[in-house]
Amino acid sequence: MREIWKSARERIKGGCKVCPECNGVACAGWIPGMGGAGTGSSFKNNFKALAQRHLVMRVLHDANNPDCGLELWGRKFSMPVLAAPVGSIVWHLKGEFSDNAYMEQVLEGSAAAGVLATVGDTPDIDLFKSYLDQAGPRCSNLAPFMKPWAGDGAVRRLELAARAGCGICGMDVDSCSLPALRGTGAAVESLNGRKLAAVIDRAHQLGMKFIVKGVMSADEAVIAAEAGADGVVVSNHGGRALDHSRATIDALPEVAAAVGARCVVLMDGGLRTGTDVLKALALGAKATLICRPVMIAGCGAGAEGIAKFFNTVREDLLQVMQMTGCANLAAVSGRILG
Numbered sequence: 464m465r466e467i468w469k470s471a472r473e474r475i476k477g478g479c480k481v482c483p484e485c486n487g488v489a490c491a492g493w494i495p496g497m498g499g500a501g502t503g504s505s506f507k508n509n510f511k512a513l514a515q516r517h518l519v520m521r522v523l524h525d526a527n528n529p530d531c532g533l534e535l536w537g538r539k540f541s542m543p544v545l546a547a548p549v550g551s552i553v554w555h556l557k558g559e560f561s562d563n564a565y566m567e568q569v570l571e572g573s574a575a576a577g578v579l580a581t582v583g584d585t586p587d588i589d590l591f592k593s594y595l596d597q598a599g600p601r602c603s604n605l606a607p608f609m610k611p612w613a614g615d616g617a618v619r620r621l622e623l624a625a626r627a628g629c630g631i632c633g634m635d636v637d638s639c640s641l642p643a644l645r646g647t648g649a650a651v652e653s654l655n656g657r658k659l660a661a662v663i664d665r666a667h668q669l670g671m672k673f674i675v676k677g678v679m680s681a682d683e684a685v686i687a688a689e690a691g692a693d694g695v696v697v698s699n700h701g702g703r704a705l706d707h708s709r710a711t712i713d714a715l716p717e718v719a720a721a722v723g724a725r726c727v728v729l730m731d732g733g734l735r736t737g738t739d740v741l742k743a744l745a746l747g748a749k750a751t752l753i754c755r756p757v758m759i760a761g762c763g764a765g766a767e768g769i770a771k772f773f774n775t776v777r778e779d780l781l782q783v784m785q786m787t788g789c790a791n792l793a794a795v796s797g798r799i800l801g
């Protein structure tokens with residue numbers, strides 16, 4: 464991994480310093496770029512709050528060969544981690560990157576590691592369509608996330624995704640006033656429960672599961688669940704949506720308690736290792752997403768770098784599962800945190 468990071472450092476010309484610890488400090492306010500919004504405090508909070516959770520070691524048990532396989536909506540994945548959606552890598556990372564090339568790396572790297580790939584959205588619906596055309600039959604392992612477009616922008620994208628063969632899609636509802644979109648004329652808006660339900664109903668009519676990404680409180684998780692969401696992601700867009708947001712790991716327990724029995728709870732923000740993933744699972748997440756390190760691994764070594772990164776996370780997860788006495792994901796609970 465050190466070689467991959469070194470290569471990324473050489474290739475990325477701006478937008479990310481490829482720090483040894485991806486914690487939001489050096490890139491605070493870098494948008495375009497990989498940073499958190501404003502002071503960068505939300506990105507930094509995500510990272511810091513995870514570091515402040517501690518594991519209880521347990522070694523007197525039978526969990527010698529843990530199984531971290533995840534079943535989600537009838538599909539099997541190698542671990543409870545997804546590649547997080549990214550919109551416009553070309554704008555955020557100056558240098559030799561293209562959005563279609565990055566999506567290709569994510570698709571291939573995720574498939575090689577046995578995890579679900581995702582792709583983000585921009586105002587350019589033709590770019591969205593080009594992702595689907597490029598993915599072709601591989602759309603079955605690609606979940607496109609669309610923005611909360613005013614008007615029919617979301618439904619048009621849903622129809623394209625369903626036609627292309629995507630079975631899972633989502634919406635980053637926290638993009639309603641995203642600093643990265645402000646000034647671009649992008650017609651995004653805050654969706655109330657009624658508008659959200661209309662989008663989700665259409666996704667269901669088209670045969671797709673729908674994930675609402677960007678929920679940071681129990682009350683909004685309930686709105687999403689009542690609107691029909693199959694999954695909610697506790698996320699603050701990696702600290703890019705709102706400065707001074709609380710950490711995602713701190714919002715996770717109340718969201719899991721409110722809607723965990725009704726829909727799948729996912730979480731992202733600051734997760735870097737299998738140990739971080741296990742902490743999120745212990746606090747109620749069924750699965751997690753990782754963004755910046757996946758981008759860096761892709762910039763450093765393409766699809767192979769992404770697969771290698773995911774496999775490293777998986778190895779770490781298996782090791783910490785054994786060291787905390789968890790034979791499988793069902794055995795993970797708050798008991799492993801001290």
Ligand SMILES: Cc1cc2nc3c(=O)[nH]c(=O)nc-3n(C[C@H](O)[C@H](O)[C@H](O)COP(=O)(O)O)c2cc1C
Nearest residue numbers: 547548549550583584635700701732733753754755
């Ligand atoms: C450069 C960049 C672009 C992003 N674009 C999108 C996007 O288009 N849609 C989306 O849902 N999230 C987007 N995100 C947020 C990520 O999907 C994810 O929620 C967040 O970055 C997770 O935190 P982490 O990077 O600390 O792992 C983006 C994040 C970054 C850094």
